[in-house]
Amino acid sequence: MNLERVPNEEKLQLCRKYYLGGFALLPFLWLVNVTWFFKEAFLKPAYTEQPQIQSYVKRSAFGLFVWLVVLTTWISIYQMNRASWGATGDYLSFTIPLGIP
Amino acid sequence: MNMAAAGEKGGSRPGWRSLGLCLVLLAALCRGSSVERKIYVKLNSTAPCVRLLNATHQIGCQSSRNGDTGVIHVVEKEDDLSWVLESGPDPPYMVLLEGHLFTRDTMLKFKESTRISGIAVMYAKPPPPEGFSPDLPCPNDGFGLYTDQRGAQYSHCNKTLWNPLGSGMSYEDFQFPVFLLQDENETEVIKQCYRDHNVPGNGSAPQYPLCAMQLVSAMHAVTSTVTCMRRNSIQMSFSINPEAVCDSLAGYNVWSTVRPVNSSGFLAPEEQVVVSAARLDGRSFFWNLAPAAESTVSSLVTQLAAAEAIHKAPDSQDLPRNIMFTFFQGEVFDYIGSSRMVYDMEKGRFPVRLQNIHTFVELSQVALREDSSLWIHTDPISRSNDSVNVEVEQLIDVLKNSSKDTNVTLQEVDQSQALPPASFQRFLRARNIPGIVLTDHNATYRNKYYNSMYDTSASINMNYPSGLSKEEALNYVTEAAQSLTDVATLLARTLYQQAGGKDPAQIKVDEKSVTRMLYGFLVMSNNSWFQSIIRSDWKGHLEDKPPQYYVTATSLGSKPTPNPPTSFLISVLANLTGQVVNYTKEECQSPDKATDPQRELYEYIWVQGPLDNNTTTRSPYCVRSTLRSHLAESPAFELNEWDSTEYSTWTESRWKEIRGRIFLVPSHQLEVITLVVGVIVLLLSFGATYFINSKAHILFTSGAQEDASGTY
Numbered sequence: 001m002n003l004e005r006v007p008n009e010e011k012l013q014l015c016r017k018y019y020l021g022g023f024a025l026l027p028f029l030w031l032v033n034v035t036w037f038f039k040e041a042f043l044k045p046a047y048t049e050q051p052q053i054q055s056y057v058k059r060s061a062f063g064l065f066v067w068l069v070v071l072t073t074w075i076s077i078y079q080m081n082r083a084s085w086g087a088t089g090d091y092l093s094f095t096i097p098l099g100i101p
Numbered sequence: 102m103n104m105a106a107a108g109e110k111g112g113s114r115p116g117w118r119s120l121g122l123c124l125v126l127l128a129a130l131c132r133g134s135s136v137e138r139k140i141y142v143k144l145n146s147t148a149p150c151v152r153l154l155n156a157t158h159q160i161g162c163q164s165s166r167n168g169d170t171g172v173i174h175v176v177e178k179e180d181d182l183s184w185v186l187e188s189g190p191d192p193p194y195m196v197l198l199e200g201h202l203f204t205r206d207t208m209l210k211f212k213e214s215t216r217i218s219g220i221a222v223m224y225a226k227p228p229p230p231e232g233f234s235p236d237l238p239c240p241n242d243g244f245g246l247y248t249d250q251r252g253a254q255y256s257h258c259n260k261t262l263w264n265p266l267g268s269g270m271s272y273e274d275f276q277f278p279v280f281l282l283q284d285e286n287e288t289e290v291i292k293q294c295y296r297d298h299n300v301p302g303n304g305s306a307p308q309y310p311l312c313a314m315q316l317v318s319a320m321h322a323v324t325s326t327v328t329c330m331r332r333n334s335i336q337m338s339f340s341i342n343p344e345a346v347c348d349s350l351a352g353y354n355v356w357s358t359v360r361p362v363n364s365s366g367f368l369a370p371e372e373q374v375v376v377s378a379a380r381l382d383g384r385s386f387f388w389n390l391a392p393a394a395e396s397t398v399s400s401l402v403t404q405l406a407a408a409e410a411i412h413k414a415p416d417s418q419d420l421p422r423n424i425m426f427t428f429f430q431g432e433v434f435d436y437i438g439s440s441r442m443v444y445d446m447e448k449g450r451f452p453v454r455l456q457n458i459h460t461f462v463e464l465s466q467v468a469l470r471e472d473s474s475l476w477i478h479t480d481p482i483s484r485s486n487d488s489v490n491v492e493v494e495q496l497i498d499v500l501k502n503s504s505k506d507t508n509v510t511l512q513e514v515d516q517s518q519a520l521p522p523a524s525f526q527r528f529l530r531a532r533n534i535p536g537i538v539l540t541d542h543n544a545t546y547r548n549k550y551y552n553s554m555y556d557t558s559a560s561i562n563m564n565y566p567s568g569l570s571k572e573e574a575l576n577y578v579t580e581a582a583q584s585l586t587d588v589a590t591l592l593a594r595t596l597y598q599q600a601g602g603k604d605p606a607q608i609k610v611d612e613k614s615v616t617r618m619l620y621g622f623l624v625m626s627n628n629s630w631f632q633s634i635i636r637s638d639w640k641g642h643l644e645d646k647p648p649q650y651y652v653t654a655t656s657l658g659s660k661p662t663p664n665p666p667t668s669f670l671i672s673v674l675a676n677l678t679g680q681v682v683n684y685t686k687e688e689c690q691s692p693d694k695a696t697d698p699q700r701e702l703y704e705y706i707w708v709q710g711p712l713d714n715n716t717t718t719r720s721p722y723c724v725r726s727t728l729r730s731h732l733a734e735s736p737a738f739e740l741n742e743w744d745s746t747e748y749s750t751w752t753e754s755r756w757k758e759i760r761g762r763i764f765l766v767p768s769h770q771l772e773v774i775t776l777v778v779g780v781i782v783l784l785l786s787f788g789a790t791y792f793i794n795s796k797a798h799i800l801f802t803s804g805a806q807e808d809a810s811g812t813y
Binding site for chain 1: 163166319320321322323324328331332335336339340346
């Protein structure tokens with residue numbers, strides 16, 4: 001969908017849907033929201049719906065950031081310690097690498 | 102017209118490209134592409150070292166996932182080591198190691214070095230005269246009778262070190278591939294490649310291209326049996342595409358009785374059985390390479406011969422006590438077979454119970470007797486019980502009595518000496534059974550090559566004069582055959598008398614059959630005798646080389662199939678102790694259909710049969726015998742006690758492929774230049790395509806337009 005051709009109200013609706021959708025443990029929706037609406041929120045000349053879109057984009061970005069931090073931390077901890085966790089490490093794993101502890 | 106031609110050309114370009122792509126893919130798919138054959142020389146006769154695991158450790162070798170590659174360097178003497186370990190300019194090295202240097206010390210040096218990518222060991226001919234045993238100095242320690250809890254004064258071979266030559270190398274963990282080169286011609290090809298390209302001239306670095314070797318033996322399992330079995334079970338329960346990482350070592354024990362025993366019932370408590378035992382497996386540093394001549398086959402063949410002799414005795418069916426011959430599988434790996442049999446006897450899943458065992462006679466290594474003396478080993482702990490002691494004394498008397506007119510000098514070892522590693526130890530762990538172990542050694546093993554690749558027919562004096570045909574060799578009586586015939590006679594007479602027989606002098610072991618068995622079990626299984634007695638569906642096991650006695654792993658969750666030596670043993674034992682019955686093939690393979698009321702007492706095998714006169718067809722027949730096979734998988738796997746200290750926990754890792762090849766490698770400089778040039782050409786072609794594409798209307802259309810205008 002080309003945002004250029006969408007009326008501002010619909011833009012707001014879309015941005016809102018993506019923002020709310022992200023709460024269903026879908027950080028990728030927030031990522032899409034941020035990249036898609038960044039221009040609309042911050043670079044376009046002001047229009048009525050812009051402040052609301054701005055706030056949705058900011059919140060999405062914050063949520064995305066939190067997800068990023070949490071995931072990065074967990075993945076680093078997991079990758080570094082999986083072997084030493086032994087059985088727990090194996091039970092936490094979806095695929096177990098072959099031939100390494 | 103030209104427009105159409107241009108269009109066609111444009112259309113055909115992607116066609117050519119996809120065809121080219123297909124060719125590349127095809128070449129990648131079929132391994133036999135000529136380019137590959139021009140670059141690589143495959144190594145065909147190799148034996149890899151693979152990873153095995155127990156409750157706490159991993160042992161063996163593994164390469165990295167796509168194999169390890171290194172420049173070949175031949176190490177023939179101690180001095181060559183410094184080149185690969187320190188001074189050589191082109192690490193990592195793939196060491197072509199002279200068999201005599203294949204020692205624990207050298208291997209540990211390689212293990213510590215980062216300049217080694219793998220080892221290819223040359224088979225030493227003749228074998229190292231000083232001896233070579235990669236097994237432990239104290240084999241099967243901790244799983245026999247003597248542990249820290251009981252008989253602690255004898256544990257860890259405290260008083261007698263059985264295998265002092267043992268380096269324990271088989272029980273080390275190596276993080277690089279180690280292969281054995283079994284074929285001299287192939288070794289020569291590698292050496293020639295080394296001499297042509299890699300020999301350092303006057304201490305200076307050799308010039309590229311250099312001859313390199315790649316060895317692939319990437320293992321899936323890791324750490325311990327606990328870990329790999331856990332991963333197996335996770336894989337089985339969660340994964341969409343389950344892939345086990347290790348399998349337990351398992352196979353079949355073989356046992357047979359002189360009088361038939363109903364396999365679904367039990368012996369009455371008052372019925373007594375004299376048990377004779379031998380082991381059925383061996384190992385070496387390398388996978389599926391275990392000639393095991395002295396360590397296993399010597400006792401196996403002796404016991405088979407004794408079984409034949411007793412079965413031939415006219416009164417064998419009327420003896421007061423029954424005699425049971427057992428062959429235990431997987432004994433090298435902490436007594437897999439015997440521990441399973443004892444476990445099943447205790448659980449009431451075996452027709453014979455421990456209480457039924459009257460006496461136990463085990464044959465350990467018996468082929469290398471010095472001054473014809475055979476040693477009687479007994480267990481000092483159980484003999485401290487008076488009643489057991491009396492029976493042991495009686496058994497020894499019977500033995501001595503039986504040895505009178507044979508060529509065997511029986512000697513008793515010091516009574517305070519512990520038993521050597523033996524299956525009998527697992528029985529004694531469960532119950533005080535009077536019994537003895539017969540060996541050719543008093544204290545330390547006389548076998549210089551215990552559990553190594555050099556424990557071959559030659560090591561037990563089976564020497565054949567040159568120029569014998571296969572058929573002549575099969576029946577050529579060697580020194581070893583004569584010597585084992587004597588031991589077998591002694592064993593047979595002893596068992597006969599222990600079972601209550603009165604006339605031991607009539608028991609005679611057939612030297613010819615010992616001879617043929619030795620040939621089949623140690624030199625070549627594909628001989629006319631084995632061919633005529635093998636169960637017909639096992640004929641594929643016959644090979645023109647010695648059988649290997651490695652116990653082999655069994656795919657998780659499936660029933661093991663007998664490995665080749667077990668199938669030979671079953672066929673030979675059936676032939677020696679069974680009777681021919683005139684069943685049809687169908688009746689023989691599923692005896693339930695037969696009308697014989699005694700069919701439950703016996704096992705039936707359909708034998709390939711001898712060649713008909715001067716033709717290639719065979720006349721198969723059915724053999725009925727009392728022999729049974731008994732699943733030999735460690736109870737630890739049935740109990741899911743993967744960290745058991747009571748039962749064997751050995752597993753074998755799985756792997757995807759094992760292979761080796763040699764090829765020439767260019768210098769790193771040349772490799773980098775090639776890569777860079779390639780990348781530059783690629784980028785240039787991108788640029789050119791982009792340029793041509795963007796200027797297409799100038800480059801092509803105008804000409805076409807001109808043409809077009811000319812045509813119209």
